[in-house]
Amino acid sequence: MVEYVGPLSVIFGVLKQFWPVWVGLIVVLVPSFMYKKRLGLYGQLFDSGVGIAGVAICFFWLFSAIFAAQIAPFDPLGQFAIMKDSLPGAIEPASHKVFLFGGDKLARDVFSRMVFGSQIVLIIAPAATAFALMVGITLGLPAGYYGGRIDTFLSFLANLVLAFPVILLFYLLVTPGITETPIPYGMAGLFFLFPIIFFSTLFYTRFKNRPDRLYLLLGLTLVIGGWVYAGLVFNADPLGIVHIDPNQLNIFVAVVFASSPGVFRIVRGLVMDIKTRDYVAAAQTRGESPWYIMLWEILPNARGPLIVDACLRIGYTTILLGTLGYFGLGLAPESPDWGTAIKDASRLLRSFIHPALPPTFALMSFVLGLNLLADALREQSMKD
């Protein structure tokens, strides 16, 4: 039969398994705290307990994702028949390693799955948020700045997307019927264009009169952008590094599609406020182009609320991913992501509660960390 270790050993075992995270946290947080005066907004986070907690939790999960292979004792997909539904602290007879949080109904190590699950969440959630930001900013700037028809049109589109029930939208986007059509790839192609457009415009407007800098930066943007674009949208990366599963691409596109209208509205509102400032008028009176004003005069001053929003939005996206996983949408059924894990565990909740707790707690703590971070950032930006 399976042997068990005591609860204390489980706790110490977990702490021990996370050693790369602890090292990482110390390496990052201690210097940050010591030099917080020189680190600008990031440093100011260390002035409040909330900020420190937020930063610590976020870094915890970031390092977990980075060092997942070192932390997890088992393969997240590996099944050990004897360990089926085993309780926390069970010892796997073959390797004599402990199933710290027990095994799930397919006899996989819950702890390892939780750790590897963080990888999926920490790649998709921030990346999707970043793309949503790009799309929202690129469309929100002209809507707020020009107003009028452009604004009416873009706001109408945003409202349309916002009015559509999100879950239904996801169902549609990830149903096999639609997945097989070129729609997801078409949408991906469209969304992934935005960062390239954004950065090209950014550099072009600033360095129009300075060709030396302009060609370098534009070239870099186009090469890197084109490379990533080829890899993500056409799955044709010549170097074979950038690659995304069709499943994940769907999820990605769906999340970007659902959250960019929110960003759009925030940016539009901020721009409408900031464009009345004298420095914008000063830029206009020296003959700056509208896109220069939007990208270099207005956008930097909208960064505070946008950073806060991005933090919160990563949290929402994480929950969204959990929800999607829970509904079994998108990701592969055996994927270790937290949503899928919660779904799997929930079926047996009455008999075994332990497989459900770690992914739930992980999801909750990560979102909590992001929210704390956002709170602290908001506090600090209010002081400025």
Added chain:
Amino acid sequence: MNEAVRNPAAPILEIENLSISFFTRRGEIPAVMDFSCSVQPGEAMGIVGESGCGKSTVSLGIMRDLSNIGKIVGGSIKFKGKDMGELTPEELRSIRGNEIAMIYQEPMASLNPAMKVGQQLMEVPILHDKVSKEEAYKRALETVRAVRLPDPERMMRSYPHQLSGGQQQRIVIAMALLSKPALLLLDEPTTALDVTVEAGIVELVKGLGKEFGTSMIFVSHNLGLILETCDRITVMYSGEAVETGSVKDVFDRMRHPYTQGLFRSIPLPGADKNSRPLISIPGQLPLPHERPKGCNFGPRCQHFVEGLCNADEIPMIPVAGHDNHYSRCVRFNEIDWKAEPVNTRKNQEPIKPGAPMLQIDDLKKYYKVAANEIFGGGEGRVVKANETISFTARESETVAIVGESGCGKSTLAKVLLGLETASSGSIKLGNTEIQSTSIDLRDVKTVSSIQMVFQNPFDTLNPSHSVGSQIIRTLEKFGVGNTPADRRNRMLELLDLVKLPRAFETRMPRQLSGGQKQRIGVARAFAGNAKVVVADEPVSALDVSVQAAVTELLMDIQRQNKTTMLFISHDLSVVRYIADRVVVMYLGHIVEQGTTDQIFSPPYHPYTEALLSAIPIADTSVVKKHIVLEGDIPSAMNPPSGCPFQTRCRYKSQVPGGLCDIEVPPVRNLAGGHQVKCHLPQDVFDKMEPVISFAKDKDADPGHGAPGAGPGFVGTPPKRPRGKTASPEASAAGGSYEESEASSRLRREDRQEDRSETGERDLGETEGRQVGWGSQIDDVDAPSPFESTIDERAEDADKKKR
């Protein structure tokens, strides 16, 4: 009837050695130290000082409304003999709003936008006097009548947003008066209002003391207002009262160098840009943690004597021979108060205007306001922002455009700069017509030759980019210099030009004070050798002493570059000082234009006359004719028929045949290019008297004759229970105390960003913060009389480069 009026001998309010500190997380910041004053029944006391001097803290301290971090740490406030410090919260509540009432700067923020005015007014007697609703309504109506609002019944039924700013402020005053308070605290009550509206409020406030026997404490940064409203005045500097006495004594026989500095830096009628320029106070207000030992004003004072002024803390010293006049200066007996400061630049040659640079002819700007955004239906209305504007500005001439809010002066600026295009008419810049070329179609030369200096220093620089990079970007845009290194050099030269140290290149705008930011704004405007500079109230948001420095700087650069300057302002005293010619605008029309002398002496357009009489002048020898305009400025959406000014004109009855109602008056040419848009017959014009005149008997100062010997007085040291400096951390942590002050009234500040007090407090905050980086604002904000001239500076800079 309140008790105080029956017993006139006892003062209503007695403040003795009051000290107030703010306690932040990292330490204590003394905001007010050793402040004493007493207010007699029916008397008005003015508190004046620059931003961050603690004047608002005093008024909040009297109400004991210091938010949770402010505490009274020493001294006492006695209201009708009761110590405010010992009252319980219940007793305080029954006094606040009942016996002591307060009026703030921003009327809209003092009124509840969700309640009708009548209900808000009725609350006061219902709460404090427990009267019935009917009785409360009766009293409210009476008071609304007493503050001279038209149609009181309708006023009572309106919501605050349906009233104009002036009407709202009158309602706030009515609310304060309802409980028949013994003491009224007014904190910059007119700063947010237009000049002609301000004049009405001031007249109302002045009558209060007589009518209701109310005592007043009037907090303001405007010396002219204090002169018009108050009996006695206290000048504050860096948390201390530095001088107190009757208005007449302090204005005419001041005995503190700071007070004198203030008076020398405001444009009084005697000042002249060529023969008697303004003299600003060098340096800046010290932060709470860097207050010097001894006299706080010492480092900025030209009468400073080492070992005497900074030997010990200085008490308030009575001035012999003056009634109740105190000064916090140990040397006032030795100083020759009539002496001109050394090294004053004098008798510059008046500029000679050259060829016409900017010719505006029959310019019109109409806006169409669509009735419905999305479906585009409906008729849409036309707002006539500018109507038949014609004037000419010559090379190196300063033309002032004067008018109140909504007169179309900002629209004119926008059209000039190409942010809008004209509806009809023409603008010629040099020889090119630019009226219908918008900014993106103008070539670089045109763009760089007409530039603007903006009003709000806190908004004029982009907070995200360093000072240097913002100027370099402008140079890049104007095609100045061929390489980045060239442009950087030019940028450093520009910094020299505006008398800022070259180290400012890497500073972020938040590290600069308001005056310094405005200098960068000036540097930017002149970056491309602008031919025409439009200055939109460039100094109105700055502190008095800084105002003078920036004004002088602007004029110096203008003189050097032979630039044409359009100086947009509502402040006629600055205009009189700086302008060669004046254009007066009202509701989109130019109602009068001419040389400065022609505008400031009769015959006047009736509006100009009212405007002139409305400006508060801080000079006791000035006698003004008193004209208060009825009502408010009509909306440009719905202008009156005929003459735009006919609704408020006091001469309307003297025009035969009711022409004012029917026809827009033609432009009439009076002598010497003086133009007036008015129907009045010539004989009425001829009979007009000057609005501002000097009293003949400008009295010789009796106290001045012989400067006494020896130090004035060394008495008991002032009572400062907690010292006077804050720890640097404390200043850095909470910002300075101004920040706390600001946060306690955040709502008001949010609304009124572009007015002086707010801006200033903003500035205080940034200054306090800046200490955290260990960098100190260099003391350059105000060029002093001791400083070298611009030319010398430029030479120095040249030498440095070589």
